[in-house]
Amino acid sequence: MFLWDNVVFGPIHSRRLGSSLGINISPTTVKICSFDCIYCECGWTLEKTIEPCLFLPIEKIIDAIDMKLSQCKTIGTIIDSITFSGNGEPTLHPKFDQIIDALIVLRNKYYPKTVITCLSNATQLTNERVLAALKKIENPILKLDAVSEHLFKLINKPIVAISVEKIINLLQQLHGDFILQTLFLKGEIDGQIFNNTLEPHLSLWIKVVQHIHPRKVMIYSLDRNTPAQRLEKIPFEKLVEISQKIQQIGILADAY
Numbered sequence: 001m002f003l004w005d006n007v008v009f010g011p012i013h014s015r016r017l018g019s020s021l022g023i024n025i026s027p028t029t030v031k032i033c034s035f036d037c038i039y040c041e042c043g044w045t046l047e048k049t050i051e052p053c054l055f056l057p058i059e060k061i062i063d064a065i066d067m068k069l070s071q072c073k074t075i076g077t078i079i080d081s082i083t084f085s086g087n088g089e090p091t092l093h094p095k096f097d098q099i100i101d102a103l104i105v106l107r108n109k110y111y112p113k114t115v116i117t118c119l120s121n122a123t124q125l126t127n128e129r130v131l132a133a134l135k136k137i138e139n140p141i142l143k144l145d146a147v148s149e150h151l152f153k154l155i156n157k158p159i160v161a162i163s164v165e166k167i168i169n170l171l172q173q174l175h176g177d178f179i180l181q182t183l184f185l186k187g188e189i190d191g192q193i194f195n196n197t198l199e200p201h202l203s204l205w206i207k208v209v210q211h212i213h214p215r216k217v218m219i220y221s222l223d224r225n226t227p228a229q230r231l232e233k234i235p236f237e238k239l240v241e242i243s244q245k246i247q248q249i250g251i252l253a254d255a256y
């Protein structure tokens with residue numbers, strides 16, 4: 001599995017975001033996340049504690065971003081999105097809110113038209129500072145792969161005490177001003193066959209999407225190696241069919 005060994009990477013071409021400059025504010029030697037998703041491109045979550053001391057200091061992060069944006073500006077590199085992703089869940093960084101504030105200043109200085117994106121699993125929306133920080137950026141992209149507790153535990157394997165019902169309630173705090181991302185997949189895990197595109201789960205998921213009403217839904221499937229072995233990609237045609245169901249309830253949706 002793959003870990004980024006820097007704070008800043010790219011820009012890389014992203015199917016969803018265009019030219020995306022990646023920001024990794026998680027440790028460079030170990031993935032830290034509140035989930036242990038069976039499909040995570042960083043591999044299994046081996047470090048099960050979330051110790052603040054494991055994270056990179058804010059000064060190092062901001063200096064690295066400043067230097068990279070300055071270099072990119074000088075040579076005329078196009079950046080459509082500055083994107084928090086990397087080795088785990090970015091909102092677990094104890095100074096996530098301060099990093100967002102500093103990044104907004106740098107973005108306005110070097111690339112005022114570029115959006116800031118954060119890929120997050122939404123577990124830290126319980127923290128008011130994280131919620132306020134996510135509200136300041138253009139693209140909070142929040143994950144919801146399953147809406148039943150059983151499938152949620154099977155696919156996302158939360159390592160903190162949180163239910164999917166709680167996550168759905170937390171998403172509502174953004175009053176629809178966010179992008180929802182859902183990864184559809186099927187396979188076998190822990191001796192159980194599953195498929196989150198099947199009924200009754202799919203209809204329940206659509207109901208939840210209608211209720212929380214994000215401004216857009218991003219639908220995708222597996223694209224890289226996964227830590228769990230018996231997983232299968234959902235055909236693109238099926239993803240398109242699901243995105244059309246979301247469009248029919250008046251919400252923008254795209255399959256990738």
Ligand code: SF4
Pocket residue numbers: 033034035036037039040041042045087088089120121
């Ligand atoms: S939430 Fe993201 S980083 Fe965390 S385990 Fe899942 S895919 Fe990996």
